[in-house]
Amino acid sequence: SIRACAQKSSSPALLRRSYSSESAPERKVAVLGAAGGIGQPLALLMKLNPLVSSLSLYDIAGTPGVAADVSHINTRSEVVGYMGDENLGKALEGADVVIIPAGVPRKPGMTRDDLFNINAGIVKALCEGIAKYCPHALVNIISNPVNSTVPIASEVFKKAGTYDEKRLFGVTTLDVVRAKTFYAGKAKVPVAGVNVPVVGGHAGVTILPLFSQATPQANNLSQEEIVALTKRTQDGGTEVVEAKAGKGSATLSMAYAGAIFADACLKGLNGVPDVVECSFVQSNVTELPFFASKVRLGKNGVEEVFGLGSLSDYEKQGLEALLPELKSSIEKGIKFANQS
Numbered sequence: 505s506i507r508a509c510a511q512k513s514s515s516p517a518l519l520r521r522s523y524s525s526e527s528a529p530e531r532k533v534a535v536l537g538a539a540g541g542i543g544q545p546l547a548l549l550m551k552l553n554p555l556v557s558s559l560s561l562y563d564i565a566g567t568p569g570v571a572a573d574v575s576h577i578n579t580r581s582e583v584v585g586y587m588g589d590e591n592l593g594k595a596l597e598g599a600d601v602v603i604i605p606a607g608v609p610r611k612p613g614m615t616r617d618d619l620f621n622i623n624a625g626i627v628k629a630l631c632e633g634i635a636k637y638c639p640h641a642l643v644n645i646i647s648n649p650v651n652s653t654v655p656i657a658s659e660v661f662k663k664a665g666t667y668d669e670k671r672l673f674g675v676t677t678l679d680v681v682r683a684k685t686f687y688a689g690k691a692k693v694p695v696a697g698v699n700v701p702v703v704g705g706h707a708g709v710t711i712l713p714l715f716s717q718a719t720p721q722a723n724n725l726s727q728e729e730i731v732a733l734t735k736r737t738q739d740g741g742t743e744v745v746e747a748k749a750g751k752g753s754a755t756l757s758m759a760y761a762g763a764i765f766a767d768a769c770l771k772g773l774n775g776v777p778d779v780v781e782c783s784f785v786q787s788n789v790t791e792l793p794f795f796a797s798k799v800r801l802g803k804n805g806v807e808e809v810f811g812l813g814s815l816s817d818y819e820k821q822g823l824e825a826l827l828p829e830l831k832s833s834i835e836k837g838i839k840f841a842n843q844s
């Protein structure tokens with residue numbers, strides 16, 4: 505297949521004046537799985553991001569149309585669509601950030617782990633491409649099961665000799681987005697000012713929101729309400745899967761979350777100070793090799809992995825309870841990458 509379209513703005517001088525970040529460096533962002541339910545709105549949101557100068561949209565099918573469509577938006581980035589395996593190299597070459605929402609989504613009744621058989625191979629192949637064509641890119645993995653696909657990526661990069669733990673991220677931002685929304689609703693505080701760390705992993709009980717550290721701290725929530733908020737955050741993905749009734753999982757809220765996380769990566773690369781987001785990264789916070797917690801992003805990717813801070817008794821129990829499942833999901837990913 506073919507390079508679908510390469511269009512620069514027809515009025516660059518006019519547009520340039522409206523950029524808030526006129527001096528922002530050139531940055532190429534690649535989206536792999538760009539024609540999908542997440543990929544399309546994520547492509548739109550990345551096209552709206554003034555930190556992006558080049559937007560590369562890759563999928564096995566459908567990217568010429570998505571790229572042509574998005575490329576007409578009068579913002580900074582040029583947009584190129586790439587379709588098919590043979591164009592993966594061109595899609596990736598020179599990328600600073602690669603976002604991966606490629607793979608199948610859940611249907612009602614499935615767990616994220618039920619996606620492993622299909623998505624593990626997809627993520628492995630795409631990461632082999634990254635190792636070859638843009639080994640220094642920051643890699644944002646959205647494809648589920650994140651608890652296993654991130655370890656798969658790390659093993660692929662290790663085998664290729666390109667692994668840098670500072671540059672590999674499992675995107676758990678949607679858990680934070682949900683925790684903030686649900687907490688603000690219950691505590692009756694304006695959502696724009698709310699922060700809630702979410703740690704652990706990205707599946708069921710491995711998702712552990714730390715409402716004891718939420719800001720602003722609400723004194724009006726009972727323990728029962730904290731338990732209900734925790735469960736709703738852990739089951740947020742399932743809530744959407746059931747509501748979509750067979751037509752997939754979260755796409756719009758995920759695209760929003762993915763765009764927030766990629767923007768944080770770009771800000772870090774550009775030297776903006778104090779950029780902190782939760783992400784599933786290589787970690788010493790627990791005995792597990794990967795764990796989601798707050799990380800500070802900088803010019804090299806992860807600059808600092810923050811510890812958990814003080815936990816309520818309920819959160820301590822949640823942490824103990826999640827470790828076995830998270831451990832086995834990590835090990836499953838590592839085993840897959842090394843046997844296939």
Ligand code: NAD
Nearest residue numbers: 537539540541542563564606607608609646647648678758
């Ligand atoms: P989708 O089926 O709508 O889109 C997936 C896209 O990936 C399709 O366009 C497909 O052609 C493409 N694709 C498949 N194989 C590919 C390959 N080898 N290379 C490039 N592209 C390929 O699914 P979706 O709703 O966009 O979800 C995608 C993934 O994201 C799923 O695994 C889902 O579980 C996951 N997800 C993760 C989170 C999270 O919080 N991390 C949230 C929502 C969804």
Ligand code: LMR
Nearest residue numbers: 610648740741742753754
């Ligand atoms: C989510 O949290 O929405 C995603 O992981 C998709 C899913 O399968 O729930």
